[in-house]
Amino acid sequence: MNSISVSIPDLPTDEPTPLAIADDLLSLLKTSTTEPRSDEQLEALSIAVAADLPVLLWGEPGIGKTAVLTQLAASLELPLTTVIASVHEPSDFSGLPIVGDDPEQRGVPMAPPRWAVELVKAGRGLLFLDELSTATPAVQAALLRVVLERRVGALRLPPDVRIVAAANPRASAADGWDLTPPLANRFVHLHWAHDQEVVVRGLGGVWPRAELPSLDRERLPEAVSFARRAICGFLTVRPKLIHQLPGAETQRGRAWPSPRSWEAAMTLLAFATAARVSRDVLALLIRGVVGDGAGIELLAHLDRMELPDPESLLADPTAAHLPVRGDLRRAALEAMVSAVQSRPTRQRWEAAWVVLAQALETSAADLLVTPATALAELRHEDWEVPDTIEQLSEVVSITQRASQSVRTMGASR
Amino acid sequence: MTDTPPTLHTGPTHRLDTAKLLTARMHAVKVRPYLADALFALHVVEDWAVPTMAVDMHWRCYVSPGFVDRTPVEELAGVWVHEVCHLLRDHHGRSQRYAAEHGEHGPGERLRHNIAADFEINDDIYGDGLPQPTDAIVPSLMGLPEGLLMEQYLNRASLSDLARDLAWLECGSGADGHQRPWELGPDGANGLTRQQRDAVRFRVAEGINGRPGTAPDGWRRWAQRVFHQPQPWRHLLGAAVRSAVGTAGGSQNHSYRRPSRRAAGVPKVVLPRLVRQPPKVCVVIDTSGSVSDTELGIALVEVAAISRAVGGRRGSVSVISCDAAAGVAAPLCQEEDIELIGGGGTDLRSGFARAMSSRPRPEVVVALTDGHTPWPATQPPCKTVVGLFRRPVPAVDEDNPHYYQPDPPPPWARVVTIGLVLRTLQHRQPRVIGVEAFDMLQQPGFSGVAQHRR
Numbered sequence: 001m002n003s004i005s006v007s008i009p010d011l012p013t014d015e016p017t018p019l020a021i022a023d024d025l026l027s028l029l030k031t032s033t034t035e036p037r038s039d040e041q042l043e044a045l046s047i048a049v050a051a052d053l054p055v056l057l058w059g060e061p062g063i064g065k066t067a068v069l070t071q072l073a074a075s076l077e078l079p080l081t082t083v084i085a086s087v088h089e090p091s092d093f094s095g096l097p098i099v100g101d102d103p104e105q106r107g108v109p110m111a112p113p114r115w116a117v118e119l120v121k122a123g124r125g126l127l128f129l130d131e132l133s134t135a136t137p138a139v140q141a142a143l144l145r146v147v148l149e150r151r152v153g154a155l156r157l158p159p160d161v162r163i164v165a166a167a168n169p170r171a172s173a174a175d176g177w178d179l180t181p182p183l184a185n186r187f188v189h190l191h192w193a194h195d196q197e198v199v200v201r202g203l204g205g206v207w208p209r210a211e212l213p214s215l216d217r218e219r220l221p222e223a224v225s226f227a228r229r230a231i232c233g234f235l236t237v238r239p240k241l242i243h244q245l246p247g248a249e250t251q252r253g254r255a256w257p258s259p260r261s262w263e264a265a266m267t268l269l270a271f272a273t274a275a276r277v278s279r280d281v282l283a284l285l286i287r288g289v290v291g292d293g294a295g296i297e298l299l300a301h302l303d304r305m306e307l308p309d310p311e312s313l314l315a316d317p318t319a320a321h322l323p324v325r326g327d328l329r330r331a332a333l334e335a336m337v338s339a340v341q342s343r344p345t346r347q348r349w350e351a352a353w354v355v356l357a358q359a360l361e362t363s364a365a366d367l368l369v370t371p372a373t374a375l376a377e378l379r380h381e382d383w384e385v386p387d388t389i390e391q392l393s394e395v396v397s398i399t400q401r402a403s404q405s406v407r408t409m410g411a412s413r
Numbered sequence: 414m415t416d417t418p419p420t421l422h423t424g425p426t427h428r429l430d431t432a433k434l435l436t437a438r439m440h441a442v443k444v445r446p447y448l449a450d451a452l453f454a455l456h457v458v459e460d461w462a463v464p465t466m467a468v469d470m471h472w473r474c475y476v477s478p479g480f481v482d483r484t485p486v487e488e489l490a491g492v493w494v495h496e497v498c499h500l501l502r503d504h505h506g507r508s509q510r511y512a513a514e515h516g517e518h519g520p521g522e523r524l525r526h527n528i529a530a531d532f533e534i535n536d537d538i539y540g541d542g543l544p545q546p547t548d549a550i551v552p553s554l555m556g557l558p559e560g561l562l563m564e565q566y567l568n569r570a571s572l573s574d575l576a577r578d579l580a581w582l583e584c585g586s587g588a589d590g591h592q593r594p595w596e597l598g599p600d601g602a603n604g605l606t607r608q609q610r611d612a613v614r615f616r617v618a619e620g621i622n623g624r625p626g627t628a629p630d631g632w633r634r635w636a637q638r639v640f641h642q643p644q645p646w647r648h649l650l651g652a653a654v655r656s657a658v659g660t661a662g663g664s665q666n667h668s669y670r671r672p673s674r675r676a677a678g679v680p681k682v683v684l685p686r687l688v689r690q691p692p693k694v695c696v697v698i699d700t701s702g703s704v705s706d707t708e709l710g711i712a713l714v715e716v717a718a719i720s721r722a723v724g725g726r727r728g729s730v731s732v733i734s735c736d737a738a739a740g741v742a743a744p745l746c747q748e749e750d751i752e753l754i755g756g757g758g759t760d761l762r763s764g765f766a767r768a769m770s771s772r773p774r775p776e777v778v779v780a781l782t783d784g785h786t787p788w789p790a791t792q793p794p795c796k797t798v799v800g801l802f803r804r805p806v807p808a809v810d811e812d813n814p815h816y817y818q819p820d821p822p823p824p825w826a827r828v829v830t831i832g833l834v835l836r837t838l839q840h841r842q843p844r845v846i847g848v849e850a851f852d853m854l855q856q857p858g859f860s861g862v863a864q865h866r867r
Contacts (some may be wrong), residue, residue, distance in 0.1 A: 087671075089667055089684065089685060090667050090685060091682075091683075091684060096682050096683070096684075097683040098681050098683075099681050099682075099683060099684070100681070111682075123615070136667050136687070138667040139667065140452050154611055196513075201431070227590075232646075271759075278606070278608075279606060279608045280606050280607050280608045282608075283607075283608040283611070283852070296611060296612065296615045297615070299608060299611075299612055300612050300615055300616060300619075303609075303612055304532065324603065325451040325454060325456075325603075325605070325609075326450070326453035326454055326455070326456070327450045327454040327613060327616075330449075330453050345839050364431070364435050364438075364457065365432070365435055366435040366436070366438050366439045366442070366453075367453055369439055394432065395430065398432060398435055398436045399439065401432075401436045401439075401486065402436050402437075402439035402440045402443060402486075403443070405436070405437075405486045405487045405490070406440055406443050406444060406487075406542060408487065409440075409444070409487050409542045409543070409544065410542065
C-alpha cells in the first residue's frame with residue numbers, strides 16, 4: 001500500500017504563515033470603492049436586457065465585459081450564470097444524446113447540462129454566453145438556438161431568464177466567424193469599448209457604479225404611442241428602408257433593417273422613452289438593431305419630430321418656442337415659411353414676421369437670412385410691410401454685405 | 414469691505430464684431446450651400462484667449478474679437494469653412510485614435526496632428542469664392558503631395574521642423590482631440606452630444622448625396638463614405654475565405670460522424686469529436702495587363718497566409734494564372750514558387766473551368782481580378798470568393814464607341830474589394846495597406862512575379 005507522508009513544518013502558532021500574509025496583501029489589493037458615473041454602454045445594455053431582446057456584445061477580450069455583466073445582474077437582482085462557449089461541445093447546448101435500453105421505441109433523449117437544469121429550477125437569472133466567436137461552428141450553431149429559441153436540449157428556459165452573448169470582433173477573432181444575415185437581424189449589436197479614464201481610475205481603486213435607468217410607470221402609454229408614431233411616420237417617408245438586405249461584404253454580420261428589426265427598434269424606443277435615457281444611449285440601441293445608416297436616419301427623423309409645428313407657431317406667434325441650436329432653429333423657421341407659402345394669407349404672413357423678429361432676439365442674425373428672404377418674396381402687392389421688419393434691419397445688412405463680398409470674390413477670380 | 418469684488422480691466426475695451434463674423438458665415442453659406450447645416454450648428458463663443466478661431470469637439474466655435482477685427486470678411490468666411498471641416502471630418506476622433514494607436518501624446522504631438530489635419534483640409538477647400546489665406550498651411554510646404562488623409566501625412570513626415578515655426582497654430586480640440594484650458598468641456602452650455610454631431614454630419618452628407626452636382630469631388634467622396642466606413646480588405650478577404658472553407662468541408666469542427674475519445678468514460682452518452690479536414694483552395698489569378706505586379710504580389714501573399722491560417726497543408730492550395738486562356742494549376746508550397754504567366758486580355762471563365770476540372774476538385778475558388786472579364790454563366794459547384802482590385806469608375810460617356818463598363822461579379826460570389834491604400838475618413842486603424850507585402854516583393858523569389866509577365 002502506498003502512503004504519502006506530508007511533513008508539516010513547526011511554526012510558532014502566534015506568527016502568521018507566509019501565505020496568510022500574502023492573502024492579506026491580496027485582499028488589500030482587491031479592496032476598491034465605487035463612484036456613480038453615467039455609462040452609456042451599460043445603460044444601453046440594461047435597456048436591451050429589460051426589453052428582453054437578445055444582445056450581442058462585440059468587444060476585444062479582456063476589457064471587462066464579465067465585470068459589467070456581474071454588475072448588471074446585481075442591479076437587476078438576477079443570479080448570473082456565465083458559460084464560456086469555447087470550452088464546450090455542441091451537445092452541452094443542444095443536449096447530450098443518451099442511448100437508452102430501447103432507443104427505437106423510446107427515442108434518444110437529449111439530456112440538458114447541469115447549468116441549464118439549475119437555471120430552470122431557479123426560474124430566473126442572467127445567462128451570459130461568453131466567447132461565442134472562438135467556439136467551433138457546431139458549438140455556435142447550437143448556442144444560437146439557445147439564444148434565439150431559448151431551448152437547451154429538451155429544456156425550455158423560463159421567461160425570466162435574460163440572455164446576453166459576447167463575441168470578439170472578426171478582426172481579432174481567431175477564425176473570422178461572422179453571422180449570417182438572418183441571425184444578425186435577430187440581435188441587438190452593442191460594441192463594447194473600454195474607457196481609458198474608467199480603467200485608470202478603477203485600477204487606482206475606484207470603479208464606476210452606473211445608475212441603471214428605471215422605467216417610469218406613468219410614462220408607459222405615452223412611450224408606446226411615441227414609439228409607434230416615430231417608427232410608422234419614418235417608414236412612411238422612407239419605405240425603402242423597411243427591408244434592406246446587407247449587400248456589401250463590409251456589412252456582413254452587422255445589424256440591418258427588416259420588419260423584424262424595426263419591431264425591435266420600436267420596442268427599444270418605447271423602453272428608452274419610458275426610462276428617459278439620453279439620445280446617445282438611444283442612438284447606440286437603434287444603430288445596434290437596424291444598422292448605422294437606417295439608424296442615423298431614424299434619429300434624424302426623431303430630431304425633426306421635435307421641431308415646433310409650423311401651424312402652431314403661426315397660430316400663436318408670440319408664444320413661439322424655438323430650438324436653441326442654430327441649424328434646428330433655421331429648419332423650424334424654414335418649415336414655417338413654407339407653411340405660409342402653401343396657404344398664403346395676410347394674417348399668416350404677418351404672424352411669421354412676428355416669429356422671425358422674436359427669433360432674432362435670441363439667435364445669430366445670419367440664421368434668419370434665408371427664411372426672411374423667402375418670406376419677403378411671398379408678399380402680395382396690397383400687403384403692407386409690418387413694423388416688425390425694422391427689427392430685422394441687421395439681417396438685411398448682413399445679407400447685403402455678404403452678397404457684396406461674394407460678388408467681390410467672384411469678380412477677382 | 415466692499416460689496417463687489419474689484420474688477421481687473423486687463424482685456425480689451427471693445428466687443429466682438431458679431432455682424433462682421435456673421436456676414437462672413439453668410440458668405441460661406443452662399444458659396445458652400447451644402448455646408449449650411451454644419452455652419453449654423455456651430456455655437457459662437459467670444460474668447461480673447463484664442464489666437465484666432467478654434468472649434469472644440471462639442472461644436473462650439475471660439476472666436477477672438479481681435480482676429481475678427483483685423484481679418485477681411487472673405488478670409489473669415491474661409492476660416493469658418495476650415496473650422497467646420499475639422500468637425501465634419503471627425504479630426505478629433507481620428508486624432509485620438511491615431512494617438513492611442515501610436516502611443517504619442519503631448520503638446521508637440523498635438524501640434525503635429527493639427528498641422529496634418531490642416532493639410533488634409535486646406536488642399537481642397539479654397540478657391541471658388543473663398544480666397545486662400547497667404548499663411549495657409551498646405552502640404553507643399555513640406556514637399557508632400559496633396560490629397561492625402563491626416564493619418565497619411567502623420568505617417569509620412571515628422572512635421573516637427575514645421576511645428577517649430579507654427580507654434581501659434583491653434584484650431585482647438587475639434588482638430589486634434591486635446592482639450593484646451595479655455596474650452597467649456599463636455600458639460601458646458603450649447604455643446605452637441607455625440608449623437609447630435611452625427612446627426613449634423615449625416616444631414617450634410619445627405620444634402621450632398623441628394624444634389625451631388627453642387628459639391629466638388631472631394632466632398633462627394635466624403636459624403637458617400639462618412640457613414641459607410643470601409644473595412645480593411647485583408648480582414649474581409651480572410652473572413653470570406655475562412656467562411657467559405659468553414660462551410661465547405663470544414664477546417665476544425667465538432668462532428669458526430671466519429672465518436673469522441675471521451676465517450677469511453679461515459680458509455681451511454683454520444684459525444685462528438687473534433688475533426689480537421691484541410692480545405693482544398695484554388696486561386697485563379699487574373700494576369701492580364703491591367704492588373705499590376707504589386708497588386709498581384711499583395712493578393713498572393715494574403716491568400717497564402719489565409720490558407721495557412723485555415724489549416725491548409727502542403728499542396729492544399731493551388732494557383733491558376735489566367736488571361737485569355739488558363740495556365741497550368743500548380744500546387745502552392747511556398748510563396749516563392751508561384752509563377753505567373755500572362756498578360757493581355759482576360760477571360761476568367763477558362764480559369765474557373767480549369768479549376769473545376771483539376772483533381773482533387775477544390776472546395777473553394779478564390780478569384781483575384783480587376784473585374785474586366787466575362788463571368789461564368791452558372792454558379793460553379795463550389796464556394797466562390799472574388800477579390801476585386803479597385804479601379805476608378807470612368808464617367809459614363811455614351812458617345813464614346815469604346816466606352817465599356819465591365820459586368821459586376823455574379824451574385825453567387827462573395828466579393829471583397831481590394832485597394833492598395835485605404836482612403837477612409839473614419840477608419841479605426843488608418844494605414845497604408847500592403848507595406849509588408851511590398852517588403853516581401855523585394856525578396857528574391859518574388860521577382861518571378863514580374864519576370865514571367867510579358
